[in-house]
Amino acid sequence: DAGVTQSPTHLIKTRGQHVTLRCSPISGHKSVSWYQQVLGQGPQFIFQYYEKEERGRGNFPDRFSARQFPNYSSELNVNALLLGDSALYLCASSPRGGANYGYTFGSGTRLTVV
């Protein structure tokens, strides 16, 4: 069975550019969450989507946005990139919106902003 898949695996962008990261949840999972993990730190919650609706938002600026598609895949968009946006971006999926239902992470997208 395929796990949570994220693309691309690595990405290099220039300050001020825009980036789109993609996530495909485990088949049958309807909830997707996004996290940012800066080197040497734990993941920090950005967004949760369940049944295509935003269910939670972390303490991130409006430059960060996301959406979930009818097939439950998701995109994370970041505008006006800053050097500090360099991080591993993780996607996690679960069958439902609650926390204790098979919460599984992907391997992430490594974003480097130069």
Added chain:
Amino acid sequence: GESVGLHLPTLSVQEGDNSIINCAYSNSASDYFIWYKQESGKGPQFIIDIRSNMDKRQGQRVTVLLNKTVKHLSLQIAATQPGDSAVYFCAENMLGTGNQFYFGTGTSLTVIP
């Protein structure tokens, strides 16, 4: 506010010994906790979870203890193996916040053969 922290950033143990990784949390409203293992270049991998109505839960070679009085969580790994070398995170969640987990900084476990 919510914060999750770990007492020790690094831990080295001999192969075959038991490992104990500690975690403190500050939000008494947190009611669900997960321990994750993260290897280099990979996403966090679920190890074991525990709800706030329990104080102990066991899995294969792992045990999680929860002390709500002092808001402390620990992960015990029995007969530690080289493959256990990784960064370990505890993550907390509050009822009603869906999949919003708050992670600590992590403890890097090194197993010495």
